[in-house]
Amino acid sequence: MKNILNKFILSFIFILLIVGILLFFKKEKSNEFISVSKKYEVDNSLLLKPKNGKENVIYDLQKLDSVILNKDLSILSQVKVFDYKRYVNQAFINDYEMAHKYxxxxxxxxxxxxxxxxxxExxxxxxxxxDxxxxxxxxNEAFAYYYKAKQLGLGYFDNCLNSEYSYRIAMIYYKQESYDDAKNNFIDAFKDSESCPDILDNYHRRQQILSNIGLSxxxxxxxDNAEYYxxxxxKFINTNSKKFPNESRKHxxxxGVVYGNLGKVYLQKKEYAKSTFVLKKDIEINLSRGNDIKHAQSxxxxxxxxxxxxxxxxxxYLSLKNLKxxxxxxxxxxxxxxxxxxxxxxxxKKNNIPQAHYYLQQYLIKKEEASINSSPISTIDLKKQYDLFEQQHNLEILETENKVKNLYLFITIIIxxxxxxxxxxMWYNWKESKRNISKLSKLNNTILSQNRELENAFDIITESSKEKEKLLNLVAHDLRTPIASLSLMVDLVVDENNEKERNELMSLMKVACGNALDLISETLESNKNVIKLIxxxxxxxxxxxxxxxxxxxILADEKxxxxxxxxxxxxxxVKxxxxxxxxxINNLVSNAIKFSAKGxxxxxxxxxxxxxxxxxxxDQGIGIEENKIDRIFELESFEYNRDGTDGEQSFGLGLSFCKQVIEEHNxxxxxxxxxxxxxxxxxxxxxx
Known part of the structure; x- marks a missing residue:
């Protein structure tokens, strides 16, 4: 009954502790131990932004899917793959619904x-x-997600990731024609991008940011500042393009884009010669097939x-005709x-009023169409929006802290x-233990006495077992020579045609059998001693x-x-x-044969x-080290066992037996x- 009660109390305490630990680690789920296993990493060459048409882009997607099929992707690779598919659907297929899903x-x-x-990730x-x-x-929705990224970045992101955030916020400001705010965020993005890896994507992004600062x-x-940037x-493009020689077209x-923008600056500053020079450079570069033709048209x-x-x-007129x-x-x-x-x-200027009137009408028509087709840009106050998100974030933090405090209080009560x-x-068991100490002491003494008796009996059995084991090992060892001889003589008898020789071999076989039988008989007659001389x-x-x-x-001839x-x-x-x-004699000669080379x-x-x-x-064999000679006749000297020159196995028993026999003969x-x-x-x- 007491044992059942003890088990019940211990089980109850254990359950309480487990509940408390589970609740605590539920709160600390974000800090759980991450088991890192070997995951498949997608090759970044498969995730490069496409440069070809829609059909080639679909082929690229199919190629990517075939590579990652049945692969256990890492978390980072999964996110990169979804981002790549989002970009393709957004920028090339114009399927915004699928882009949102990815x-x-x-x-x-x-x-x-x-x-x-x-x-x-x-x-x-x-x-x-x-995006x-x-x-x-x-x-508004885009800024909400950019803000989430930025909020995490305050604690964990490096400058390179913060550059991505500042760049996107700057683009929103630029779209809303808040050029001063756009310019400031572009400058922050450029500074932070210095910590990004020196790779092609970062090179393109940094030169683009400099150009966007100029645009702002x-x-x-x-x-003047536009011209400076x-x-x-x-200068940035000319300096860094050498690092990526295979991207000359992109360089x-x-x-060309920067030349075109710079030409417009010179145009506004009425520096027509400079403007003409750089504008022609842009046209020459970007009117080429595959380049930014729209920028060249501008x-x-x-x-x-x-x-x-x-x-x-x-x-x-010639320029306008070529442009058309x-x-x-x-x-x-x-x-x-x-x-x-x-x-x-x-x-x-040509004083051709009818033609001028015609093109003026066309201008007004196209301008009206452009005004109708252009979707109005939603304007939001990003500063107010940021403050609103900050307030929401602070409220979430307060709610989380309140939940944590309540959880700590609950855990404290449980503890x-x-x-x-x-x-x-413990008090109850202490009282019970005190009453049982005397009983346990008596029982312990009885057990100790019985243990001593069992240990003595065990020692006797162990010694007897060792003696028998030695005897069996010696017998098995010494039986090897006559049995090996018998095996060889059987082969010789089978192959021998001479009757006289066969009879001699048969006689030797009989002697070998007799030796083995005598050894067995002697072993059966022995009582306790390993060797008992008759x-x-x-x-x-x-x-x-x-x-x-x-x-x-026969053994020697075989080798x-x-x-x-x-x-x-x-x-x-001799007696x-x-x-x-x-x-x-058999042991010593057999050893000589075993450790001697053929011939x-x-x-x-x-x-x-x-x-x-x-x-x-x-013998003329392999010999024995000087420091081992004194120990080769010891019974337990198994550490010096060596295989013979033909790989014959050695047991380390024969020499100890030889010593005992010779000493029995004084x-x-x-x-x-x-x-x-x-x-x-x-x-x-x-x-x-």
Whole structure:
């Protein structure tokens, strides 16, 4: 019952904390952890502003859609794609409904995102929506979205993004003929644009801003400042155009526009020679196919006006006739009205009153049509509008702060209630714990006693397991030589046609089987010791070594190694445990074979020295490092295991067994070696 109550109280506290945390992070949603995964970024070359006709623009859209199909786009790429599609529908297809849909899609992508992290995305989305309204001369709506972008920019945007905002506000002022405000915002936009990347788009924008500052001064009839900024624009284009050599046509087109504007300034200042010179430059550049023909037509009209003022009537007439050819291809009602006005002036100077009257009528008709077709520009007081938006923004901030305060109060109440419940719960458990301490202490003592008994039992089992593991490892190791010999002899018997040789091999196979069976029997008879020597018998040394040699020779022949066996001339009787001693010889010679290269020689020598038997096994193998020799006979010396010269596996068990057997015979075993030249193992046992 107490456990159930404890669980209930803990669950209640946990739920309260979770509710508080969720409510808190709901308020802090904009600062949520952003998990950044690998997203597909659209190549900006696919998003360049189109330069071709409507059909090519549609092809560009289809190409873009095929590239991004089934791609996991990043937030920035999604916004850029929607902005590009908005621009195409707005500027080329004139489908403002679709343009608005794409702009709304861009805004929906960044909805709820943190403006600190996604500042570029916010700027593009809001300016995108404002540009659609601007293109429809809906300046109030356009300014609302520009303001949203600017409001975010106060805290997060860099100067480059602020330049975009100032440029658009300046364009609205210019459209409303508020040229002084337009000029000031253009100047701010140019200053902020200095921090933008040095790329083609920024180059075009900066030279355009300089030209627009000049236009604003021109409209204010401040022709000196207009001339100054036009000259500045020319210098900017000539200086920076070298950075983009592949855009020579665009450079020339921009130069032509500035020349045309500068020509109108000179015209107003009555500097006709200068005006004529730069106007002709504009006409030469922009009357070319693909350039700004409309601007060239405007310069042509200004040039004709200068020629008429200078009474160069034939040149003026020729210019007007040439201009008429282009107006028949592409024109505006305003330009056609101006052309008819100049033709009227020409015929007046020629005293051809009927023709002058005709062109005057045409001028009035075209002017009236232009007045009817031109949509009135909605005029708004941007300063008042800005103040209104500021008030609305401040109200939103106050409402948000009020909600935050209420949320903090609610969270505080939850935390206080949780702490009180937690304190009560801790006091209750403290009392219960105090009563149970004595019971736990007794139970703990009992458990400790049982643990000690279990640990002792476990130690005994572990030791026994280790002994058995050692025994099994040794048996498995020593069985490898006779079994390997058997495997080789089976192949030899199968391939041998000589009956006598086959019988000898069969005899050797029987001996190998007998050795393996003896080893197994000895293992089964052993009790606790890893090695338990049974009765020692007297054997003839030469016969014993020849028997060992017969099996080992097969292994050596398999690896093309020659064994040189040197035995005493007289028979020597020695008392040994034949099976264990045979395992020692097999281990040492097998190792010599394993670590020797093909074609080398292993020399086995047995000699009697002062009532002692000395057996040496010398190979021409890879050798042993000097600092390892003393440890190769240790049972746990597995760290020196090495593969043989043909990749034979090594287990590190045989030499420790050899040492134990020799010591049981009251003898000694040691090794001498030189790395790369070979090793020699010595066995010395007493004959008595």
């Amino acid at each position: 702009a709304d899609s861009a805004i929906s992508v960044i909805s709820g995102k943190d403006p600190v992290i996604y500042k570029d 916010y700027a593009i989305a809001y300016l995108c929506k404002g 659609v309204f601007y293109s429809q001369d809906q300046f 001064y021109y409209q204010l009839k401040d022709y 036009y000259e500045l624009a020319l 020339n087109e921009a130069l 310069s042509y009209l200004s040039l004709a006006e200068i020629l008429l003022k200078e009474d160069k009537l034939d040149s003026a 050819v282009t107006l028949d291809t592409i024109s505006t009602l305003k330009d056609e009205a101006e052309w008819n006005k100049l033709m009227c002036s020409y015929y007046e 206080v209630v949780t702490v009180i419940i937690l304190l009560i719960f 009765l020692k018998n007297t054997v003839v040394l030469n016969d014993f070594l020849l028997e060992c040699f017969a099996l080992l020779k 093309q190694i020659f064994i040189d066996l040197e035995l005493p001339k007289e028979n020597i009787d 040994i445990n034949a099976e264990n001693f045979k395992r020692v 080398s020689t292993i020399k086995i020598n047995a000699v009697k020295k002062n009532d002692k038997l000395l057996i040496s096994i010398k 003898g000694i075993i040691w090794a001498e070696s030189i790395v790369g030249k070979g090793s020699t193992f010595f066995i010395e046992i007493p004959l008595k």
